[in-house]
Amino acid sequence: MAAIDVHDLRKTFKVQKNRGGLKGAFVDLFKREYNEVTAVKDISFQIPEGEICGYIGENGAGKSTTIKMLTGILVPTSGRLTVGGYVPYEEREKFVRNIGVVFGQRSQLWWDIGVIESFELLRKVYRVEEADYKKRLDELVERLELQELLNRPVRKLSLGQRMRCELVAALLHNPSIVFLDEPTIGLDIVVKSEIRSFLKDMNREHGTTILLTTHDLQDIEALCSRVIMLDDGSIIYDGGLDELKQRWGTGREVVFQFGTATKLNRLELLTEGMPVKWTAENNLGATVWIPLEMNVSDVLGRVVGQADITDIKIIETNTDDIVRSIYQSGSANKAEEANLALPREGAGHV
Amino acid sequence: MFNALSDAGSPQGGQDAGTEGQEFRRTERRLLLEAYFDFIRIRFLTMLAYRLNYYTGILIYSLNIGVNYFTWKAIYGQGESLGGFTAAQMTTYVAVSWMARAFYFNNLDREISTDIRDGSIAIQFIRPYNYVLAKMMQGLGEGMFRFLLFMIPGMALAMLLFPVHLPHDPAAWAGFLVMLFFSFLINSQINIITGLLAFFVENNEGLMRMKRVVVDLFSGLIIPISLFPGWLSSILKLLPFQAITYLPGSVFTGRVQGVGIWNVFGIQIIWFAVLLIPLFWLYRAARQRLFVQGG
Amino acid sequence: MYHLGLLSEYLKNYMKTRLTYRADFWVEVLSDLLFQATNLIFIFVIFMHTNSLAGWSQDEVVFVYGFFMVPWGVFACFVNMWNFSERYIVKGEMDRILTRPAHNLFQIFLENVDPPSLIGSLIGLLIMAVSGLNLGLPFEWWTIPALILLTISAAAIYMGIYTTLTALSFFSDAPTGIIPLMYNIQSYGRYPVTIYNRVIQVLLTWILPFAFVGVYPAGLFLQREEMTRMALLTPVMGAIFVSIGLFVWSRGVRKYKGAGS
Secondary structure, three states: OEEEEEEEEEEEEEEEEOOOHHHHHHHHHHOOEEEEEEEEEEEEEEEEOOOEEEEEOOOOOOHHHHHHHHOOOOOOOEEEEEEOOEOOOOOHHHHHHHEEEEEOOOOOOOOOOEHHHHHHHHHHHOOOOHHHHHHHHHHHHHHHOOOOOOOOEHHHOOHHHHHHHHHHHHHOOOOOEEEEEOOOOOOOHHHHHHHHHHHHHHHHHHOOEEEEEOOOHHHHHHHOOEEEEEEOOEEEEEEOHHHHHHHHOOOEEEEEEEOOOOOHHHHHHHOOOOOOEEEEEEOOEEEEEEOOOOOHHHHHHHHEOOEOEEEEEEEOOOHHHHHHHHHHOOHHHHHHHHHHHOOHHHHOOO | OHHHHHOOOOHHHOOOOOHHHHHHHHHHHHHHHHHHHHHHHHHHHHHHHOHHHHHHHHHHHHHHHHHHHHHHHHHHOOOOEEOOEEHHHHHHHHHHHHHHHHHHOOOHHHHHHHHHHOOOHHHHHOOOOOHHHHHHHHHHHHHHHHHHHHHHHHHHHHHHHOOOOOOOOHHHHHHHHHHHHHHHHHHHHHHHHHHHHHHOOOOOHHHHHHHHHHHHHHOOOOOOHHHOOHHHHHHHOOOHHHHOOHHHHHHHOOOOOOHHHHHHHHHHHHHHHHHHHHHHHHHHHHHHHHHHOOO | OHHHHHHHHHHHHHHHHHHHOHHHHHHHHHHHHHHHHHHHHHHHHHHHHOOOEOOEOHHHHHHHHHHHHHHHHHHHHHOOOOOHHHHHHHOOHHHHHHOOOOOHHHHHHHHOOOHHHHHHHHHHHHHHHHHHHHHOOOOOOOHHHHHHHHHHHHHHHHHHHHHHHHHHHHHOOOOOOOHHHHHHHHHHHHOOHHHOOHHHHHHHHHHOOHHHHOHHHHHHHOOOHHHHHHHHHHHHHHHHHHHHHHHHHHHHHHHOOOOOO
């Protein structure tokens, strides 16, 4: 059975229409009009147990609205959904005992008291047995290296420290399905990779199903076997990450810094015959754009040794770039897009 | 530097005199004035947007007048006059005081202390207008909304239901309207002072609640000042609160007439001026705290 | 049992938080007491100008006020939703509440417990005792049980009314709500409602039944025969209004839109 099963899920919000100006405002006082905004438009997907799935799309695409329906916070306008065997909004209190939720931007923890106190309280709220709790806490604390932090009040933690504590708070009751909304937002690279490897291990050891939203393609590359992409409330892609990147990724960029002045036309000469594009700001720096079907190393092989390079930086596309490039691909590709979107119905997951 | 930013419109704006600079400053000043006017307008429109508040507000204000009217009726019993008020004057006083409250009442104290607590005041302080003045304008927008859409229909309703007598003397009307505006100013000053105190005490919630009760009770809204025992009413006459409700109400009910109007108006002006002192002092101290100590 | 356990846990956390901000605690207690004191002043001032308010003496009115303080303190201790709209809806903390396995309204009550309010109840009891002695009221075997039952019922009426009003912020977009306006109205239940006209009496009895948190139940102890029937109705009204509150609340939660995108 799928851990998350969604059929034709829709959410419409009623938004008040404001008439302009003073006169309009007076009219509004007595007679009001509303606009309907559909944030999520009849989406369907299934996520099997033990899968890590990335849920991506631009701001306002409907990601958060979907997550909030899946976690029982919002009641859908229409459609069917079950998560871990429950209809989330119907038996909310029973249902949420099996899930863990982390909203990257909001805290689960009590601001003024020690972290451990929050954990103790959550143990009671989730009715976790003392022994299970001890075992689980020890495990998490050791894995995330929180020993020093347990007695500090949350307001004295750094963002990275706090986020690790948030994870513990969401996982103390050992949920089988975990929702993460922007779990790495604002964190530095070290903490990000720590959190990624932690989530990966948890998925492997406990078979936890994870659905996460993110703007960081590296989160997805490190974690997800599957990506669902949302645009304007509809799913426009559901499948593997590689395929997504191949179809829409614009490519990668490599930024070079040179020790001595290097002319642009010389660089172009070096990569002659390759479908790459060079741009330069000045004689000491240049950027090359490499399409996805090419290996970066082939390009590097031609340039390294031929020029006096002091620094190389490879820039990967992030999900926003991919999404943007899908929009910009214009009407010519719309048909292809539609084709791609169709099979999701039956296949569920590629 | 910060001075120039938060007190835009002050002459510090441009040192390079000359017609061009003057012209520029004039435009700047005009724009700033329009900005302040916009604070009034936007708050007015915002108030209009919340119609649930509007409808229940009218109902609750009418109910307040009704309850107070009947309470006083019961207190009067057969009595002719209490503290210099006849029963008829008291009815008018109660109705007018509550309606005046609709105009001068605002939650500036709460708004300011929320701004302080969540830190957004730092951004507002460096915007090119005066924070306190902007708040005052917002309060005025709110007051004008209630004046036009609460007070006038509410007063009409009260006149239908209760024996309210409006004065015939134009001086009473003029005096009342001008004094009502000063009620608003004084009440807002007190609110702003209470709000700014959130900079200096960790939790001013209790303070705000206390202020609310004190203003309602000691301004003469619930009980006219002259009904308090002698010692208390002579203390209350030394406090600014009576200038909010009691003095304008006395003018409107005709208990104060002729030259007397000028006298009570003088008291209002004095309080307005006196309250500017702690207001300025607090504002400066708050800014200093924000910019020098970093909040 | 589970819920009682949670209550004690949250109270413990409350104490821990409070110990960090000790000065606040006393400011709050003091301001609460002053608030009550100003209301008493009103009563005393009125009775300087008259001997009876529609047949009620000063001691009787003060006794009603004393009773009024008791359920109010209990209610204010366990139910604090004054900033609900701002904190839980605008800032979106409702999301967190809804992803936890305890009843959402109960969680909100727990997160805002305010034990200092109970001091007001104690003072109310004291006022009742003093004015009761002045009046020579009898102390019967049923006085204490009745007091407890009526206090719980009156607190339930408050809870029902304020839960209903707070739940309106799920339906309406008003940020402040209309709750502050209620403060005045609830205090009208402290005076003998017979002084008002029919419309207001009906309103304070059946629609916003604040007479049931003050004058009616207190009438039982004051041996006011005309109020005995109403006093005995208090538990029924409590049950009805709590049910209404819970119903409107659960409808509201289904309408919750979440904060931001």
